[in-house]
Amino acid sequence: MPDRFAQKLLQWYDSHGRHDLPWHHNRNAYRVWVSEIMLQQTQVTTVIPYFEAFMERFPDVQALAEAPVDDVLSHWSGLGYYARARNLQKAAQTVVRDFGGEFPQTQEELESLTGIGRSTAAAILAQAFGIRAAILDGNVKRVLARYHAIPGWPGQTAVLNQLWQRAEEHTPEQRVRNYTQGIMDLGAMVCTRSRPACDSCPLQHGCQAYARRETSLYPGSKPRKAKPEKTTWMMILQDSEGRILLERRPPSGVWGGLWSLPELDPAYGADELQEACEQNLGLDCGEPELISGFRHTFSHYHLHIQPARLNVASGSKSIADQGHLKWLHRHEALNLGLPAPIRLLLTKPEQTALL
DNA sequence: AAAACGTGGAA
DNA sequence: TTTCCAAGTTT
Numbered sequence: 001m002p003d004r005f006a007q008k009l010l011q012w013y014d015s016h017g018r019h020d021l022p023w024h025h026n027r028n029a030y031r032v033w034v035s036e037i038m039l040q041q042t043q044v045t046t047v048i049p050y051f052e053a054f055m056e057r058f059p060d061v062q063a064l065a066e067a068p069v070d071d072v073l074s075h076w077s078g079l080g081y082y083a084r085a086r087n088l089q090k091a092a093q094t095v096v097r098d099f100g101g102e103f104p105q106t107q108e109e110l111e112s113l114t115g116i117g118r119s120t121a122a123a124i125l126a127q128a129f130g131i132r133a134a135i136l137d138g139n140v141k142r143v144l145a146r147y148h149a150i151p152g153w154p155g156q157t158a159v160l161n162q163l164w165q166r167a168e169e170h171t172p173e174q175r176v177r178n179y180t181q182g183i184m185d186l187g188a189m190v191c192t193r194s195r196p197a198c199d200s201c202p203l204q205h206g207c208q209a210y211a212r213r214e215t216s217l218y219p220g221s222k223p224r225k226a227k228p229e230k231t232t233w234m235m236i237l238q239d240s241e242g243r244i245l246l247e248r249r250p251p252s253g254v255w256g257g258l259w260s261l262p263e264l265d266p267a268y269g270a271d272e273l274q275e276a277c278e279q280n281l282g283l284d285c286g287e288p289e290l291i292s293g294f295r296h297t298f299s300h301y302h303l304h305i306q307p308a309r310l311n312v313a314s315g316s317k318s319i320a321d322q323g324h325l326k327w328l329h330r331h332e333a334l335n336l337g338l339p340a341p342i343r344l345l346l347t348k349p350e351q352t353a354l355l
Numbered sequence: 356a357a358a359a360c361g362t363g364g365a366a
Numbered sequence: 367t368t369t370c371c372a373a374g375t376t377t
Contacts, residue, residue: 039373046363047373080361083376117375137373157356184373193371194366224369252377254360297368300359340362359377366370 005147005203006172006179012202013182016189022051029103029128030061036120036127037084041138044188050079061101064092073257073337082256082339087115105129118164126180134167135180136160139187144170145219146191149208153220228301233264234342235277236309237285239327245281245312246333248324254298255339259326266306273308281325286311296341305341 018024021044023035034054038047054075058064064072069089076085091113095103103124104110110121122133136144141154144166152159172179190197198210209215237245246259268276273288293306328336334343 036373041360041372041374042362043364043372078362080363081374083360084374087375115375119374123373135373138371139373155357188373222370227369252359256360298359299361299371357377360375362372364370364372366368 005170005206008202009182009186010172010175010178013178013185017178017182017185018189022048022055027128029124031055032124032128033103033116033120034088036123037088037115038079040084040120041081042079046079050075061092061095061103064089065096069257070259070337074335075337077258077337077343078340080340082258084115086251086257090114091116103128105131107133123180126176130177132171132173132176134164134171135184136164136167137184137187139184139191140167141219142193143183143187143191143203146196146209146215147203147207149212149214149218151218151220153222155222159220227297229304230301231266231304231306233266233268233273234260234305234307235262235264235288236291236307237262237277237281237283237312238309239312241329243327243329244333245283246326246328246336246338248326255342257337258339259333259336260339260342261307262325270308274310277310284313286313 021035023031035047035051038051038054057071057075058067067089069086072085072089073082076082079085094113095101099109105125107118107121107125110116110124111118116124119135119137122135123137125131125133126135141163144150144163145154145159148162148166150159150162150166154160154163170183186201186203190201191203194216196215198204198207198215201207201210204210207215209218235245239245245262247262248259249255249257249263251257262277262281264273264276264280270288270290274285277283277285277288288308288310291307291309293304296303296305326336
């Protein structure tokens with residue numbers, strides 16, 4: 001019995017798939033690569049404006065490799081998973097230095113570039129070079145888990161291995177570019193997470209989950225865990241010129257590499273805030289003004305952010321623009337790749353007055 | 356193997 | 367309001 005899976009999918013793609021996304025134009029390995037990295041765990045509609053601006057500023061791998069890292073991060077600000085941006089530039093430098101500015105065309109070499117894993121490498125091979133390679137993103141996982149009624153949560157290695165095997169089986173020799181785009185489109189537009197449009201699905205015949213009317217059971221859901229609650233101080237330090245102090249965050253950890261308001265351990269307590277601030281930053285600070293905090297929810301925990309505003313004597317400018325600290329005016333600060341919640345703090349109308 | 360890594364939209 | 371999860375990879 002011949003496998004009609006790819007054939008039916010390609011037929012559907014020709015009339016119903018997405019043929020007009022920004023990275024489909026002027027297609028080359030660089031544009032495909034950047035789009036694939038941006039699209040990791042990120043929806044298409046979110047990525048599009050970032051992709052356009054990024055390509056305007058960094059039109060090729062050379063431009064990206066040579067750019068200041070702050071420039072790269074600022075173009076990523078608000079997109080999340082900032083390690084992607086740092087890895088992207090590092091990989092660009094590798095491509096320029098080790099591959100003569102041309103992207104390699106093997107799975108192994110692509111995966112050697114930081115930020116490129118199995119699925120992204122395959123996507124680049126298929127999309128940019130038309131080389132047969134199986135992808136397995138969230139869309140494909142959902143389509144295959146349903147089509148073959150594969151039980152369990154894809155986060156489990158055993159489940160993931162079955163999905164990869166099916167992905168490899170179905171990937172055709174011909175038209176891989178359209179096939180990989182098509183199966184993602186099907187997952188995004190027809191085989192959706194909730195209320196899939198099975199009546200207009202080209203793979204309805206043969207779909208095990210549909211045959212049992214159990215599409216909602218696949219893929220299995222992630223076991224839920226309670227999110228830990230964390231607390232932190234965010235200091236708004238302002239000098240007599242109205243400038244605020246920013247610090248560069250360490251490369252690992254949340255908002256890695258971005259500039260943010262200086263953060264202080266909540267263990268200090270509100271009463272020790274001034275002293276702790278002076279001690280940590282080496283400044284003469286005034287009395288802290290506590291501002292009502294807010295809770296920010298991350299993937300794995302809740303963060304209670306407690307802002308505090310301090311006026312800093314302009315005499316204590318010795319640390320200005322040294323190391324990881326920087327005095328900036330508000331309009332300059334917004335262009336430095338500030339993480340979204342902090343940008344929120346700086347720009348929300350009801351909170352702007354704080355600065 | 357499991358946790359960490361972000362943000363915005365949908366349910 | 368809270369949870370889930372979306373074109374995953376790294377540690």
